[in-house]
Amino acid sequence: MEPNNTVFSHHISSQFNEDIQDVNTKFMAMGGLVEQQVANAIHALLDTDLDLAIKVQFEDNAVNRFEQEIDEALTLILARRHPAASDLRMVIAMSKANTDLERIGDEAAKIARIAQNLCEEGESPRGYMETRHIGNQVRIMIREALDAFARLDAEAAVQVMRADGDIDREYSSAMRALMTYMIEDPRHISRVINVMWVLRSLERIGDHARNISEQVIYMVKGMDVRHTDVDKVEEQVQAKTTAIEQKKTPE
Template identity: 55%
Template sequence: MDISSDIHSQHISRQFNQELEELKTHLMAMGGLVEKQVQDAVTALLEGDSALGRQVVENDRAVNDMQIKIDAECTQVLARRQPTASDLRLVLAVIRAGSDLERIGDEASKIARNACELIDGDNGSRGFVEVRMISEHVRRMVRDALTSFARFDTELALKLVHEDEQVDNEYQSAMRSLMTFMMEDARSISPVLSLMWILRALERIGDHANNLAEYVVYLVKGMDIRHTDPEDLDAEAISRRD
């Protein structure tokens, strides 16, 4: 059943409506914090701000606490309300999305830690162009994934599923470039390895944003598109599915 034909506001219990809305609200708040973590971690590297990088690492605990709170709220809704149909899908999607957001927070913390090492070692700016390009791409993906979740927008979600392959290609290209530089100058091995870990973390953030988009399709249409080749996804057919 399409979520649009099973609107949450039709529940007899106003309290149940409020609980479902609070789940979404708290997930969006967590998403906002995680998005800022990614932005701050990359900014710390590009601007040489080790204090900001350490702040990102410290804030990771707040992300973890938000996930724990959301999971507890979802458990209470499942136990007390025994939701069905789209309500059940919403709760399950929030649980899954919270897990991916927590992992994005972990990747942001990894970026920040490696950024601090590079800044403290005064290792120049080799690879920063690649980092800037990929970081802008994946940050936009995270933002759009959260927007698609908030609006139940499957069209935007499917766009992100197709976009993840572009990030993978950008990542592979950047890695080849850094490998070449590392082989040409043995002194660059340590800082280049740190940059590779940063690029790997950014690529993983793109994967998690892709997961969030897949949950939107599941939430709205009841379709599990995980492990489905993006080329096999028909946006028009999905939009018509009831």
């Protein structure tokens, strides 16, 4: 995933460009690690893999180190380069997306802790089919959000935002089904509640992937689309893109 270098073409100094590219490389490495952590946490749960569950929790320390290093690097860029306009937006967007990546890592560690507990109890409880499905969807969301960030692709970021709505609906449906199951068969309440916590973590991971996509749109288009309906966001992004293209077209 190579960044779109055209966005880096009018910086205050070439050093800013080098600094931000270094941070971007580290950010993408952190993103790859976080995506793998989510995948491993889900596998640990579904495959009752105790060793993998413990590994995910241990490796959360590496995600935390990445977050600290990226924060420190961005703080130095602000202090030394004094970026303005689109350069400043890029630093702000990276800082916020960095926080969201770290929180995805936290949710993966939570899933791994629950997986560890359920591994020790044996027998797969109800809700694993929903966990597998929603888990696969959020993994795709993370990958596509990072890809949109790397390519500075606002249109792709909108599609990630739209996918978050699908996950929210499937999460609500799965939770209703599990509530009904517990009422009908109270013997497995505690274990099913653990699966519900896993689904909650997956839903939150989707929210964080959406947040990263919102930062892509802010970085590229200068639009703050938080708390905005995705249809309206898509309309605004397309309008802004059309306006920019019209300015570039010679009369």
